[in-house]
Each structure stands twice: as C-alpha cells, then as structure tokens.
Amino acid sequence: ELKGPIMTPTTDRDVAELAARLDDAQVNRIETPSIENEGVVAGFDVDLAYRVQDALIELRKSRGETVVGVKLGFTSKAKMAQMGVSDVIVGRLTDAMTIPDGGAADLARFIHPKAEPEVAYLLHRDVDLDDPHEDIVSAVSSIAPAIEVIDSRYLNFAFTYADVVADNTSAAGYAIGEWVPMREAADRTVTLRVGDEVVTGTTAAILGDPVEALHALLDMCRRHRIALRAGYVILAGAATAALPLTATQVACDVDGLGAVGFIGA
Numbered sequence: 001e002l003k004g005p006i007m008t009p010t011t012d013r014d015v016a017e018l019a020a021r022l023d024d025a026q027v028n029r030i031e032t033p034s035i036e037n038e039g040v041v042a043g044f045d046v047d048l049a050y051r052v053q054d055a056l057i058e059l060r061k062s063r064g065e066t067v068v069g070v071k072l073g074f075t076s077k078a079k080m081a082q083m084g085v086s087d088v089i090v091g092r093l094t095d096a097m098t099i100p101d102g103g104a105a106d107l108a109r110f111i112h113p114k115a116e117p118e119v120a121y122l123l124h125r126d127v128d129l130d131d132p133h134e135d136i137v138s139a140v141s142s143i144a145p146a147i148e149v150i151d152s153r154y155l156n157f158a159f160t161y162a163d164v165v166a167d168n169t170s171a172a173g174y175a176i177g178e179w180v181p182m183r184e185a186a187d188r189t190v191t192l193r194v195g196d197e198v199v200t201g202t203t204a205a206i207l208g209d210p211v212e213a214l215h216a217l218l219d220m221c222r223r224h225r226i227a228l229r230a231g232y233v234i235l236a237g238a239a240t241a242a243l244p245l246t247a248t249q250v251a252c253d254v255d256g257l258g259a260v261g262f263i264g265a
C-alpha cells in the first residue's frame with residue numbers, strides 16, 4: 001500500500017523539456033526561474049541535472065556546435081562556501097563560446113555576463129575514465145591564462161547546485177592566452193581588469209593549486225560519464241570573485257604564465 005505523496009518518476013521527456021527551457025533562455029536571452037525551487041519535476045537532483053546538461057549540449061550540437069572542452073566551477077573555497085557545497089561542478093565548452101585573444105566579445109549574446117580569471121589546460125590525448133591508474137596530468141601538454149564568461153540562464157543569477165549543473169554551469173564564453181608547455185602554476189598572482197574595475201587573487205584559490213582541478217575533474221567525469229578527449233581545453237575554475245562584464249577592455253594576467261584579453265562590444 002502506498003503512503004504519502006505519489007511522486008511521478010522523471011521521464012526522458014522531462015529531461016528534454018528542462019533542456020529546452022534552458023536552451024530557449026540562452027538563445028532568446030531571457031532569464032528563467034530556478035528549476036529546483038519551482039519544484040517543476042519530482043526528484044530534481046545532481047544526476048538528473050547532468051542528464052539535462054547532456055540533453056542541452058545535444059541541442060547545441062544539433063545546431064552545428066562542437067564540444068571543444070570542459071570547465072570546472074566551484075573550485076574556490078569561497079564559492080563552495082557561498083553555495084554550501086563541497087563538490088566541484090563540470091560543464092562543457094563549445095566552439096560557439098570562443099572569444100579570440102585580443103578580439104571582441106559580442107555582449108548582445110549574453111543576459112547578465114560576468115568575467116572570471118582562470119588557468120586553462122590543454123589535453124594532448126584522450127583520458128581513459130575506466131583506467132583506475134589513469135594519470136590525467138600526463139595527458140596535459142600545455143597551460144595558459146584564460147578568462148571565462150559566465151552567464152547564468154537563471155533569474156538574477158540565483159540557482160541551486162543542481163540548477164547550475166543543468167544550466168551547463170553558467171558557461172557562456174572563454175578566451176585563452178598563449179599556450180606554454182605544461183608547468184606548475186601554484187601560488188601565482190592573478191589580476192583581472194574589466195575597464196576600471198580590478199580584482200586581484202592567487203591561483204592558490206583554485207583548490208589550493210589549479211592542478212588539483214584536474215584530479216577533481218577526472219573524478220566528476222568518471223561519476224557522470226563525461227568524455228575527456230585529445231584537443232580539449234580545460235578551464236580550472238575562477239581564481240577570484242567574478243566581475244560584471246561590460247562594454248570595455250577586459251584583461252587577465254597570471255604571473256609567470258602570461259596575459260589574455262578582449263574587448264566587450
């Protein structure tokens with residue numbers, strides 16, 4: 001005998017509808033309310049959220065976009081504390097999100113964009129998720145300074161952990177500076193400038209050392225079956241709080257790695 005509320009199991013159709021809702025928000029640049037807080041589907045949890053993210057990426061691929069990398073979020077203690085979580089999040093980067101170093105970013109593509117200073121890694125071979133001895137660091141050939149543009153599809157940038165996973169972790173754009181051969185990048189001073197706004201931090205804010213982001217990434221990719229392919233860019237997560245992205249010059253310097261920048265237009 002059934003007791004209590006009868007929960008309707010989440011179906012593939014629910015997953016497709018949630019992906020379409022977030023995709024519409026991005027394409028039409030219209031914010032959407034939190035999925036979890038609205039209680040639109042039963043059992044909206046992290047596993048379901050990664051299924052929605054997968055469906056969202058399939059929609060983008062069906063429009064001709066190609067997955068070119070992955071990004072981590074919540075790799076900084078400050079951001080984890082703010083969200084009350086202890087796990088990082090993983091999202092996908094597509095070719096349509098690329099902003100050329102020294103080029104322009106079309107702000108009309110975004111809803112309420114913010115910029116984050118980051119470190120990027122480049123994979124020279126596939127990572128084998130099923131090999132328990134896989135050494136992800138040995139799959140990385142290069143490192144570079146990077147700027148990520150995050151642009152939550154949720155109203156007022158307000159979301160739960162599962163919400164932001166479904167929304168491809170707010171991924172919206174990224175610029176990469178010159179690649180240099182893989183090297184250690186702990187305790188480097190990081191500066192982000194957006195016009196007159198300046199924020200300074202250190203790569204130590206990224207899980208103590210950005211290389212730790214690679215280990216956290218492998219763990220999450222194993223759990224949620226996210227492929228890591230040769231040629232992928234990996235964004236290790238923000239080194240400082242994000243700055244609102246406006247129509248001005250944007251620049252990021254990572255001590256000992258180099259600089260990257262673009263103009264918001």
Ligand code: OOG
Nearest residue numbers: 073074075169170237238
């Ligand atoms: C989620 C994405 C956060 C990071 O580096 O922590 C992120 C958000 O805050 O919108 O990319």
